[in-house]
Amino acid sequence: MPREFEHTQFAHCESGVVSTLVSQKGLQLSEPMVFGLTASLSFVYLPVIKLNNMPLIAYRQLPKNIINKIAKVLNLTIVTKRYKNAFDAQRDLDGLLEEGKLVGLQTSVFYLPYFPPDMRFHFNAHNLIVYGKEGNRYKISDPVFEEGVTCDPKDLAIARFAKGVFAPKGFLYYIDEIDQTIDMAAALKKAIRKNAKVMLIPFPYGGVKGMFTLAKKIASLQSCGDRRYLTNFLTHIVRMQEEIGTGGGGFRFLYAAFLQEAIGYGLPQKPLQQASELMTRSGNTLREFALLCVQGAKNPDDFDAEAIAAKLREAAQTEREAFSLLKGL
Amino acid sequence: MAKVQIPQEENATLGGIRKVMYAPSEDGRFTRHNYGSSVEEFATKVAVQEYEKLESEALRRIADKEGSAVAYFMYKNRMDLPTLASVTGLFQFQIKRHCKYRVFVKLKDKTLQKYADAFNITVAQLKGCNDAPGV
Numbered sequence: 001m002p003r004e005f006e007h008t009q010f011a012h013c014e015s016g017v018v019s020t021l022v023s024q025k026g027l028q029l030s031e032p033m034v035f036g037l038t039a040s041l042s043f044v045y046l047p048v049i050k051l052n053n054m055p056l057i058a059y060r061q062l063p064k065n066i067i068n069k070i071a072k073v074l075n076l077t078i079v080t081k082r083y084k085n086a087f088d089a090q091r092d093l094d095g096l097l098e099e100g101k102l103v104g105l106q107t108s109v110f111y112l113p114y115f116p117p118d119m120r121f122h123f124n125a126h127n128l129i130v131y132g133k134e135g136n137r138y139k140i141s142d143p144v145f146e147e148g149v150t151c152d153p154k155d156l157a158i159a160r161f162a163k164g165v166f167a168p169k170g171f172l173y174y175i176d177e178i179d180q181t182i183d184m185a186a187a188l189k190k191a192i193r194k195n196a197k198v199m200l201i202p203f204p205y206g207g208v209k210g211m212f213t214l215a216k217k218i219a220s221l222q223s224c225g226d227r228r229y230l231t232n233f234l235t236h237i238v239r240m241q242e243e244i245g246t247g248g249g250g251f252r253f254l255y256a257a258f259l260q261e262a263i264g265y266g267l268p269q270k271p272l273q274q275a276s277e278l279m280t281r282s283g284n285t286l287r288e289f290a291l292l293c294v295q296g297a298k299n300p301d302d303f304d305a306e307a308i309a310a311k312l313r314e315a316a317q318t319e320r321e322a323f324s325l326l327k328g329l
Numbered sequence: 330m331a332k333v334q335i336p337q338e339e340n341a342t343l344g345g346i347r348k349v350m351y352a353p354s355e356d357g358r359f360t361r362h363n364y365g366s367s368v369e370e371f372a373t374k375v376a377v378q379e380y381e382k383l384e385s386e387a388l389r390r391i392a393d394k395e396g397s398a399v400a401y402f403m404y405k406n407r408m409d410l411p412t413l414a415s416v417t418g419l420f421q422f423q424i425k426r427h428c429k430y431r432v433f434v435k436l437k438d439k440t441l442q443k444y445a446d447a448f449n450i451t452v453a454q455l456k457g458c459n460d461a462p463g464v
Contacts, residue, residue: 009349011361032351032359052409110407116344118377122412145346146363164412232379238372253333253351257359280331280353287334287368294368297375 005102005131007141007148011250013127014066015040016143017104020129022074024102025178036258037187038069039195041251043319045205045214051165054236057214059251061198063125063166067104067173073187075179083170086157093130096174103130106171108162114142114149124166130156184265189329192262195255196323208323211316215309222305234297234308238290252283252319259326271325278322285315338367342374380407390430391462397433398459399424402448416447433459 005024010016015035022029035041042061049056071078083089096103108124109115132139137150160170199207214237224230241250259276263269289311296303333352340347347363354360383404390396403413403424414421419440426432427440441452448455 009361011349011351050409050411116342116346118342118344118373121376121407122409144348163415164408165415167415228379231375235372235375238368239376250350253359257351260359277331280333284331284333290368290372294371298371 005141007145008143009146010143011254012060013143014063014125015254017127017129018066018070020141020143021102021104021175022070022076022178025076025175027074027076027178027180027182030257030261032254032258032261034066034070035251035254036195036262037073037191038066039191039198040065041195041255042198043207043210045210045217047205047217052236054233057237057240059241064106064171067127073191074182077176077178078173079176080171080173083161083172086161086170089160089170089172090153090157093172094133096172097130097133101174104128104173105130105156105160106168107156107159108164108168109159111155111159111162112142112151113155114140114145114151122162122164124162124164124168185267188262188265188267192259192267192326192329196327196329199319199323200327208316208320211312211319215312215316218312219305219309227300230300230303231297234293238293241286241290250283252279252286256280256283268329271329275322275325278318278325282315282318282322285311285318289315335362335364336366336368338365338370340365340367340370342370342377380404388462391459394430397428397430398455398462399433399444400428401458401462402444402450402455403428406448408447413447417443419443430459 008016008020010019010031012031012035015031015038019029019031019034022034029037038061040061042058044058044062045055046057047055067078067080070076081092083092093103093105105128106124107126107128108122109126110120110122112120112126128143129141130138131141131148134150137152138156140149140151140156142149160168162168201207201209203209204213218237221230221233256276256279259272259279263272289308292308292311296305296308331353335350335352343365347365349361350364351359352362384401387396387401387404391398391401403409408416410421410424413419413424417424419427427436427444438452441455445452445455
């Protein structure tokens with residue numbers, strides 16, 4: 001099967017990789033389905049954790065959430081391995097490829113030479129699939145790219161053993177057994193309810209409330225005299241949303257797509273349809289929010305903190321509505 | 330049905346790739362679409378430029394005999410303190426000290442080697458940068 005493997009481009013690396021791995025085992029599952037089934041939509045604003053001196057802002061669950069949860073949700077066996085040294089890691093990878101398996105890897109974007117220079121930051125939780133070898137080089141299906149790419153074993157080893165936050169430690173995974181008789185409707189219902197719980201959590205730095213807290217922080221920046229910090233902070237919010245996320249609130253569109261697809265599995269149409277539209281609207285609002293952030297960053301002398309904060313609050317309110325609908329599913 | 334605009338702008342930071350996003354097609358069903366966003370482009374550029382600024386500031390500090398090559402190469406490799414600490418196995422407070430000129434010149438080769446490995450350069454290059462910044 002992997003001999004005629006076809007590369008697909010996805011919106012998000014982890015959901016894309018898992019979607020490919022599961023589908024290749026015979027259970028056709030789209031990227032939005034993988035994302036939704038593992039209840040991956042989230043919002044986190046944690047000012048105490050710093051990445052490049054900026055607060056942690058995430059628009060989805062932390063990396064590896066999908067890989068960790070998919071096995072339980074779909075009752076399949078996913079084999080995961082971590083390594084102490086690059087030699088063992090590569091030997092195992094080669095062995096699995098020999099067997100014709102598709103192998104998922106966690107890597108650091110910074111050390112992957114096929115990435116354009118401007119995209120290479122120390123982000124350690126980038127997922128990709130290795131599907132074969134071409135001479136000495138690995139054939140890689142990287143969900144960010146339009147086409148398949150190749151990579152030198154030496155560079156790949158460095159990327160797999162990058163250090164820092166979310167250090168991959170050679171993390172490798174593949175799917176072993178798959179249960180074709182899963183009760184999808186029940187799994188979907190459970191996942192949606194769980195996601196609603198996550199988004200409506202009564203904790204000021206998570207979910208909808210986290211969005212309000214971030215809005216408050218933005219509003220307080222009006223009197224901030226440090227323009228360089230302001231520019232960096234505003235674009236940091238956007239980068240967390242777009243780069244590590246996808247397409248301006250892209251995770252919201254991904255979740256909206258999931259809700260729409262879920263209707264096809266016999267779930268109640270009305271609340272799902274409505275929630276899907278609300279999530280689409282939130283995605284649009286977040287995109288406008290990103291635009292305002294960038295405009296503010298371009299012109300820090302004349303920026304309207306309150307307007308930016310208001311946009312984020314609007315998105316938060318929309319999501320609160322959507323998940324209130326889904327909570328009692 | 331809510332509509333979604335798919336931006337088709339230039340994004341030079343992606344080196345020719347176009348990312349995908351999900352958006353409803355004509356019939357309202359979600360599918361993948363290629364897009365390019367100038368908002369993303371700007372955000373990435375600011376981040377890249379911020380590192381360039383930090384780099385040139387670090388160089389100036391070396392010339393003033395205040396800063397050291399450790400700081401310069403840290404920014405050149407787009408690292409922050411926690412990342413460099415994790416890569417070298419040193420503590421953050423140690424690295425902060427090593428970022429000072431007068432501390433750096435007294436460092437042993439063994440310590441310098443740790444930095445050189447982290448930055449993928451030689452100890453000579455590291456020392457050289459400290460003696461003649463920007464060459």
